[in-house]
Every structure is written in structure tokens, then in C-alpha cells.
Amino acid sequence: MITVLKRWFLVAALIGLTGCTGLPEGIEPVSGFESDRYLGTWYEIARLDHSFERGLTNVRAEYSRNDDGSIEVINRGYNGEKETWEEADGRAVFVEDKSTGHLKVSFFGPFYASYVVFELDREEYSYAYVTGYNRDYLWFLSRTPEVSEEAMAAFRDRAAAEGFNLNELILVEQEKKREEP
Secondary structure, rough: OHHHHHHHHHHHHHHHHHOOOOOOOOOOEOOOOOOOHHHHHEEEEEEEOOHOOOOOOEEEEEEEEOOOOOOOEEEEEEEOOEEEEEEEEEEEEOOOOOOOOOOEEEEEOOEEEEEEEEEEOOOOOOEEEEEOOOOOOEEEOOOOOOOOHHHHHHHHHHHHHHHOOHHEEEEEEOOOOOOOO
């Protein structure tokens, strides 16, 4: 009996972990993804609220190549309530092939979550729309801390068309004067 329970627990755990690295139904990651062009600094323009970034402003992500070919992820944001910079270091690897914008990222050991690039400026790599394994996660990233009204409208239109609930969308404040560590 214990062996059967252990097997069911293992299966349930694997399903749970796979679910966190899957794709939201109907969302297709970009193809022709070039990770070397994606490396560098990205500013968070908008996001759906979630606990691990709640209250943060001046949020940006820095992507660089690790020696093993994976991607180092450093997310940084300013917590105005605590008046401190918060940082999370992670590691991302491709779920499928390296030309598909579907990665899994870990900030906590063996636990991974989906990072799905479903829209990307293919000429300049100047903006990206990213989701997680479900539609509770959504980010609009840009190479610049500000975007035009037209770019914001295009993001909202695409996100709404893909079924994201934008009622909780946060426009992320990006102040140029605040000093980073």
C-alpha cells in the first residue's frame, strides 16, 4: 500500500511540476527566437499583479549567458515601502528547441516555472510580451524604461485578444533618478 501511495505522490508531483512549465491553452511561443539577441537589460513596463513583485517599482531584468549555456536571470526592483532594492537570481533553460521562445526559469532550486515569449519585436528585439504557464502571469518588457502610447495600446490589444484579464494590470513606474546598488 505504501508503494502505491509513493507512486501516486510521485506522479502528482511530476504533473504539478510539468504544469508549471507548460503553456497556457492557445498561447504559442515565438519561433525563430535568438537567445543571444534577447540577452541584456529589459525594463518591466506592465505586469499582472503577483506576490513576488508586489509593490516593486523600477523593475528590470538582466539576462546573460552562463558557462553551461543556460541563461542567468537577475530581476531587480525597488521596494518603496522598505526603501530597499530587492533582487532575485535565477537560471533559465529552453523547454523545447533553442529557437522557440519557451523557457523554464528557476529562482528556487529544482522548481521551474514557464517563461513564454509570445510576442517579440523581431527586427530590433526592443519589446517582448511574456506569460507564465497560465494567464495569471503577464509582462510587457521593453529595452527602454518608457514606451509610446501606441506600443502600450498594441500590448493591451494583443493581451486582451489572447484572453488575459487586464483589470489588474499594473503600469510599472520607472524613475531614472533612483540609484541602483
